[in-house]
Amino acid sequence: MTRTPRATPKWTADQAPGQTGRTFVITGANSGLGFEMTRQLARRDAHVVMAVRNLDRGRSAAARITGEFPAARLDVRDIDLGDLDSVRTFADRLHAEGLPINVLVNNAGIMMPPYSRSPQGFESQFATNHLGHFALTGLLLDAFRGERDPRIVTVTSFVHKRGRLDFDNLDGARG
Template identity: 45%
Template sequence: MKNWTENEIPNQAERVALITGANSGIGFETARALAQKGATIIMACRSTARGQEARQQLLQLVPGAEVMVMELDLSDLESVRRFATAFQRAYAKLDLLINNAGVMIPPYTQTKQGHELQFGTNYLGHFALTGLLLPLMREVENSRIVTVSSLAGNTATIDFDDLHSTAKPYKKWDAYGQSKLAELVFSFELARRLAASPAKTIAVSAHPGGSNTNLQRTTGFFLKHVVFPLLSHAPDKAALPSLLAAVAPMVTNGTYWGPSGFNELKGAPHLAKVPAAAQDALIGQRLWQVGEELTGVAFDLQPAERTVAA
């Protein structure tokens, strides 16, 4: 596949794109690129003040773009429900849901509902949001749910005995990796369930490689100023896998996209290496059940039939 760039994005006029964490970094660059192609952009942000600042910045770059800011705190399931209700009142359909927002290696913190912050935000928040908005997508041609994971998920495991990382001492990198692997497992399980349903929606995933973004604001000086600059690329380049997953015609259900360079840290987007756990249907079904139990959100999708060897 030739090097895919923003220039390949098809016309997005009359398409509605919701991007979580769109006020900065990869999310902002994703919103900008889609707005330039005519999409209606909803920037779902925890801080509406920062969201409005980002909106004004985007409008300077793309005059006349249709850009809205809506409040969404993914770490609070009550906020997720309020957001979904408000969105359903404002919009009759949703073409693109890009689950981009995330929190990265903070000190140990719990969400309002008592979940470890990274698992609660990165996985549970997006699980609930997707389930609540899926009814607006199922009948929309070429609608897509893009979940943005991370290379940190490739070497992670999901500890079903300690999903909230309560063991001492708190290992924030392990918790982050678990949350990003959980997002990827969710995306693949969602793809299987959508494929087994009459829905017109597909589920795909992407990772940015190494990117210098605001996610890293909780990291130390050495990582932020020495390590990350050597291993990362600019947010507009890091956004390309997400953009390709969202709009490229050759993308199919259940695929995973990332940079093509060394260790998938940089480079033009291509099909990424998939961790074994992400493709494990039993892990997918188990984590899905956890998502439904902890969020109270039930999808109108049945598990795909499992093939059992004789």
Template identity: 55%
Template sequence: MAHWTADNIPDQTGRTFIVTGANSGLGYVTALELARHGATVIMAVRNAAKGQGARDAIAAAVPGAKLEVAALDLADLNSVGEFARSIVSSGRPIDVLINNAGIMMPPRQLTKQGFELQFGTNHLAHFALTLQLLPALEGRPDARVVTMTSDLHKRGHIHFDDLGAVKTYSRTGAYSQSKIANVYFALELDRRLKAQGLPIKSVLAHPGYAATNLQSAGPRGPLAWLLRLTNMFVAQPAEQGALPELYAATAPGVEGGQYFGPDGANEMRGYPKLVQPIDRAKDPDIAKRLWEVSEEMTGVRWP
């Protein structure tokens, strides 16, 4: 795995990937590299015009790239359901789902269904999307679900008594909660898939600190200025930050339940390596409780 780069991605011809948030940042780089290696990529995006622009840019860089743009608004569970149903009802198989999209540290806002925006977008929407797409992943050789989290999950706690952050809202706290929720979800999904004997791998990745528009799209005020400076002087390029999710999605020998991040100091920068989530994120009791709450909130249940 030492110094694994996108050049090491095996040929993906004949395999179909869904990448959420594929129009910019890590999602764009991921879609680009998958297309470069022969994959068919469904670019699931909220803004169709930006998605088409990203598709055109990739097509210009990769002649013959197999790309599709599909509408998916993760802040609206109705949109999530429509997207998933369109894939499953078409009968087309999906080899890998990459739950990449996210929002980071905005002022308190709500999704269309009234959930706190970061928890609703980063966790609940991908929870609902994954469960509804499982029929399209079943039976595919080496099928995978890759869920992107953040090293900031280590600061996260699930506040079951205030998941909507009504009593207290902290931009960083809500983001960290959503990111540790990603970890609980992916590990519980792995446990359930194995218990059912379903050969689909649930894998985690995080990008370290990568310079993307995530830091500018959500934060406001002094925090936005601070993150702009750290993007300039601390962060690694998005091309490097995308490597852990590309490794999780394509590298031979990846196993369900594994977690990949950068190999540099404090997992901030570098090449993909096997890392570990914080110990409390491995608690199966909290994961089971969060799963049950997520089913109630989304109306989507384990099939």
């Protein structure tokens, strides 16, 4: 029988190691968890590509972080995860620059927007929260090759415990 060790003391961001020389791409980096991840990584000297849908909000978030950590290396880039053409353009730009990526954090998401479809015809929440990140991950895989300790992190919620998929109506077109 395996014994479970007692709980360890609570981990805090202060215990995170330095991230000098590492590049992180974080979707939804201008607010919520994405903002706080970006803030903590900037504090640890990481280069963070802030992948955001709204450049003005992204720049504002970056300014708040650089106000706190003047040496922060932040690069604000636009991406609309609900539009697969935008996802491809974002990935193509990173590839063209030869930017190595150590960590991709698929964090951005929308919740219960008014019904609409992506430019490619998918329901917008499904397109943004799943298809966009799936495509982005696939398109960036080559940028991880040869990097030390590469990681892909996908942020989710507990909603999957309550949700049900209607496989005959995945795009929600029939109400």
